[in-house]
Amino acid sequence: MLDTQTVMYGVFGDPIAHSKSPLMLNRAFAEADLNAAYAAFHIRPGTLKDAVAGIRALGFRGVNVTIPHKVEVMDYLDHLDDGAKAIGAVNTIVNDHGVLTGYNTDGIGYVRSLKEETGVKLAGAKVVLLGAGGAARGLVYALAKEGAAKVTLANRTPGRAVELARAMGAYTSTEGIGLDQAKDAVEAADLVINTTQMGMHPNVEETPLDSSLLRPGMIVSDIVYNPRETRLLREAKARGAQVHGGLGMFIYQGAYAFEYWTGLPAPAAAMREAVEQSFSSN
Ligand code: NAP
Numbered sequence: 001m002l003d004t005q006t007v008m009y010g011v012f013g014d015p016i017a018h019s020k021s022p023l024m025l026n027r028a029f030a031e032a033d034l035n036a037a038y039a040a041f042h043i044r045p046g047t048l049k050d051a052v053a054g055i056r057a058l059g060f061r062g063v064n065v066t067i068p069h070k071v072e073v074m075d076y077l078d079h080l081d082d083g084a085k086a087i088g089a090v091n092t093i094v095n096d097h098g099v100l101t102g103y104n105t106d107g108i109g110y111v112r113s114l115k116e117e118t119g120v121k122l123a124g125a126k127v128v129l130l131g132a133g134g135a136a137r138g139l140v141y142a143l144a145k146e147g148a149a150k151v152t153l154a155n156r157t158p159g160r161a162v163e164l165a166r167a168m169g170a171y172t173s174t175e176g177i178g179l180d181q182a183k184d185a186v187e188a189a190d191l192v193i194n195t196t197q198m199g200m201h202p203n204v205e206e207t208p209l210d211s212s213l214l215r216p217g218m219i220v221s222d223i224v225y226n227p228r229e230t231r232l233l234r235e236a237k238a239r240g241a242q243v244h245g246g247l248g249m250f251i252y253q254g255a256y257a258f259e260y261w262t263g264l265p266a267p268a269a270a271m272r273e274a275v276e277q278s279f280s281s282n
Helices: 021-031 048-058 072-076 082-087 106-118 134-145 158-168 183-187 231-238 247-262 268-280
Strands: 007-013 036-042 062-065 092-096 099-103 126-130 150-155 173-178 191-194 219-222 242-244
Touching: 007 021, 007 048, 021 036, 021 247, 021 268, 048 072, 048 092, 048 099, 062 247, 072 099, 082 099, 082 106, 082 134, 092 247, 099 247, 106 134, 106 219, 106 242, 106 247, 126 134, 126 183, 134 150, 134 158, 150 158, 158 173, 219 231, 231 242, 247 268
Parallel strands: 007 036, 007 062, 126 150, 126 191, 150 173, 191 219, 219 242
Antiparallel strands: 062 092, 092 099
């Protein structure tokens, strides 16, 4: 029950009505027996600065930030974590007595899920990352920090892949190419990751790669989690590759936020259960 001691949290986005974050984080607070509450706030363009001032004024302990505010929000914070600075986007704000620090937990959440679910050794790995949008940025940085030997970015618009490869070249060996030129890099890869929207509901028959390139010994990962198994993962599994779906990334970006806010280990299994239940009841 909410009372005068309840610590407040939330997520800022537009649109926000379909966010699974409130049910996931409220389950986490309940599981950890914390007097805390997490709500979704529909923050329209042009009102983000006031909304961030509201975090300070109302004494919220933490806020997640999602589309389309992850970049603009950086202008209104007091400090940025090194990762958030390098990635150029914030998805988690921690309020320490009115001082706001921005973090990015998307990439590290992805890597934690990937390691836990596949046992992959990222040090020295050759990675092909399909896409060069917002999610790709966080992933490349986190993969580089884990010691990936090379990350090849393959994107429909090759210029964006080249630009992101250049920006992330400070952290590991990178290359930017067109999506239709990815064959050689995929053949040599230990890990292939889809970060494009291809295969996402309702375009469930789309896939970013020709299935003949997929083989045993390779890990194929897709950050799309609606549907839970994309066509890419279905074909990869059929061809003997190890597969990894996108739900874990969502769970662990939230788990890291919970840990930054509370200093406690996140009850990740309960968080996953809450999200999975909500999918099956849809
Ligand atoms: P974004 O910034 O808009 O980037 C979209 C990317 O997809 C770009 O590289 C774009 O290529 C590519 N793309 C879109 N439609 C395409 C098509 N028909 N053919 C080829 N490439 C296409 O989006 P984002 O925020 O990075 O999100 C990308 C995906 O990741 C979404 O499906 C989203 O649901 C998922 N995601 C999952 C999580 C999670 O927690 N699991 C978190 C964040 C995002 P161009 O540059 O050529 O336009």
